[in-house]
Amino acid sequence: MILEVAVLNIKPGFSLEFETAFSIAQSIISSMPGYLSHEVHRCMENSNRYLLLVRWESLKYHTEGFRQSPQYQEWKALLHHFYTPFPTVEHYEAVNHLCSIAPNH
Amino acid sequence: MILEVAVLNIKPGFSLEFETAFSIAQSIISSMPGYLSHEVHRCMENSNRYLLLVRWESLKYHTEGFRQSPQYQEWKALLHHFYTPFPTVEHYEAVNHLCSIAPNH
Numbered sequence: 001m002i003l004e005v006a007v008l009n010i011k012p013g014f015s016l017e018f019e020t021a022f023s024i025a026q027s028i029i030s031s032m033p034g035y036l037s038h039e040v041h042r043c044m045e046n047s048n049r050y051l052l053l054v055r056w057e058s059l060k061y062h063t064e065g066f067r068q069s070p071q072y073q074e075w076k077a078l079l080h081h082f083y084t085p086f087p088t089v090e091h092y093e094a095v096n097h098l099c100s101i102a103p104n105h
Numbered sequence: 106m107i108l109e110v111a112v113l114n115i116k117p118g119f120s121l122e123f124e125t126a127f128s129i130a131q132s133i134i135s136s137m138p139g140y141l142s143h144e145v146h147r148c149m150e151n152s153n154r155y156l157l158l159v160r161w162e163s164l165k166y167h168t169e170g171f172r173q174s175p176q177y178q179e180w181k182a183l184l185h186h187f188y189t190p191f192p193t194v195e196h197y198e199a200v201n202h203l204c205s206i207a208p209n210h
Contacts, residue, residue, distance in 0.1 A: 003146050005156060022203050030205060039204040041108055041197030051110060051197050092146030092156050098127050099144040
């Protein structure tokens with residue numbers, strides 16, 4: 001299991017539109033091979049900022065499977081115009097002995 | 106439930122020492138009032154970078170309860186010298202209709 005992490009900075013004033021678009025877009029990512037789960041969190045210090053966490057079975061399901069799929073073009077069209085600047089996406093692996101819960105969901 | 110999020114950049118060459126120190130420090134945070142769970146993840150693109158996620162019952166348990174406690178001084182002494190630069194800590198609230206799982210653990 002790997003964790004995709006992206007801090008999403010949304011153009012000021014477009015948070016609600018972003019949330020509506022994401023509510024549609026999440027059905028795209030949820031249907032991809034290797035997808036496990038996702039969470040979106042809103043920043044309490046900056047109302048234009050969100051944290052996206054997506055769990056994948058392995059890195060390639062995200063970087064090759066999803067990003068090279070036709071479905072990624074739909075995802076892009078729904079979401080990418082909200083971002084400023086365009087987010088840096090990173091991938092993380094759990095350090096199991098430093099987690100209080102099994103991060104496998 | 107709120108999520109504390111910190112990207113921890115560790116001084117190059119000190120990742121193992123940081124992990125050892127964190128394995129001790131996690132017993133401190135785990136014993137604090139309002140603490141729910143934590144996870145540490147290692148960045149796949151940058152081996153000196155970790156993501157810390159801590160779930161608290163509410164913001165004040167972290168910002169007032171933990172940070173103003175004597176235990177925070179022990180946490181600092183164990184961990185803060187590993188960071189470069191010192192991390193920005195943010196707090197997030199789940200947008201429940203944009204999560205595939207209930208983020209309450």
